[in-house]
Amino acid sequence: MKILIIEDQKELADSIETFISQDGYVCDITNNFSEAKENINLNDYDCAIVDIMLPDGSGLDAIELLKKIQPKCGVIVVSAKNSLDDKITGLNLGADDYITKPFHLSELNARIKSVIRRRNFDGNNLITINELTIDMDTREVKVSERTIDLTRKEFDILLFFISNKKRVITKEAIIEHIWGDDSNTFGNLDFVYTHIKNLRKKLSEAGAKDYINSVYGVGYKFSVE
């Protein structure tokens, strides 16, 4: 899988690359519009992460070009402005998703996975990890052919873990992913723990390995060999 990162903040682009390349993604980083044009003309990408504000142009133009030359490439718009205009224009140009800076790397990673999954959909939309099978269409989870009954939030948490497997995900990132941007202000974040506890219980009762580990007080990690 090849990812194009168009982001003028080099340090942020490096962070994104480090975080997502763990899954074997190959990243090209460009810090401005002209380089981005070159890259789009030269290479094929599965997904592009495009910052709207570039020193020598608008990321929106890059999206237009990308959609013309590589219609199969997924596009995620990144904007520092929490501006609806950018979002609407970006999505109208054919972008698949929109994320506002600053974001959690785990959130961006989950979005990339989701975009690629949707783009490469070829009949069956299944994710398989050892004994776990997740059907994205029916939102059904099976452990060795045995269906387990998860609530909507438990399913979303599991999917978020799987998208970020082998990485530490902070509680904040989970909360924002499941409950929305505004939900991080509850002083007590124990409600995440309740959901994860239930999820682990359901998985292990069905005979799955306990993949979800707590990492000190920071967050959780879905460990899989």
Next chain:
Amino acid sequence: MKLINKISRYYFINSVVLFIIAFAGIYFTLNWIITDEIDEQLKIKNEEIKKRIYRGELVNDPPFVEIIKFDKIIKSTSEITDTSIYISSENEQEPFRQIISFVNKDGNYYKLIVRTSLIEKEDLFYTLLIIFSITLASLIIILFFINRKTTKDIFTPFYDNLNQLKNYSVKAETSLQLTDSKIDEFNELNLALSSLSAKAVKEYKALKEFSEDLSHELQTLVAIIKSKFELLLQKVDLDEESANSIQSAYHNLNKLDKLNRSLILLAKLESKDLFESESIQLKEIINKVVDNYRDIAETKKLKIVTDVNSDITIKCNAALIETVINNLISNSIKHNIENGNIDIKLSGNTLEIQNTGESFTGNTEEFFDRFSKASKKSDSTGLGLAIVKKICDLYGYKIEYLYDPENHKIIIYFK
């Protein structure tokens, strides 16, 4: 009191005082002149009658001339006095001026009284009073019309401008466009106000741009720092102490991020036009938000009762109204007590959110102000309610906060 009325009142009071003084002055002067004249005439007439007495003509013509026989002369000089005499034809007492003197004609003594009527003098008083009253009345009428005209000519543009000023906001981003006046002072005032507003707009814009730029710069920096912390957390050999330090820094960075986003939103909430409006069914949003937070409320053992039957639809921005509902409901969870209640009621165009909670010690007037936090323990930015208030203001919804020792209640009246 209006300026024009104040001035008119001064004019009126001063005119009345002046009229009274003038009236008194003229009356007494004329009175004195007339009295003097009457006295003069009385004396002449007196002398004439005396001469006729000397000639042996005793003319008695009461009440104007009376000649009374006397034994002796009481006074050698004549005396002039005022008196009143009953006139039978008029059937009333009339005022007279009289001169009394004594005459000695060949050893016969007479008391001579010559009188003249003062009715003319009384007439003078009434004539003067009528003239002055008519003049004063005309003056008042003229003053009234002058007032009306001045108000129309001078004060109409003034009040127009005043209205403009009252509704003026630097957020409009245009300076004041005031109506010209015929009065130099008003024109100068207009000029000063216009330049003041232009300056205010310029500085407001500069400040706004500065804070927007600052916020965006901060966002970029926060984005980088946040990503670096997330990478640090991925280190395999991370020990607990380092993890906790990173966690703490990361947690506070998230708060900073949240604060910054709220400030950006607050700054943007100046104009409706920046947000696309659509028709929204309120109960759908409320149910969605409540469903999203139900599990969070359950960990606090809160009981949420919703009674949302109204089918009201409002025209506004979906994200903004969701922010309003979201902030209010998350507040009602955050500031609640263990085993507390939350009642959400939507009926007609009124939304009521009532929750149990610790007592509110602040000023209810400042309830919706920025950073007026009820408790320091939560991770709230202190901007949530300020945002709610501003969104409500933006769309003209009235919002109220009611409070008794156990319950907090927020009511929004949607239009």
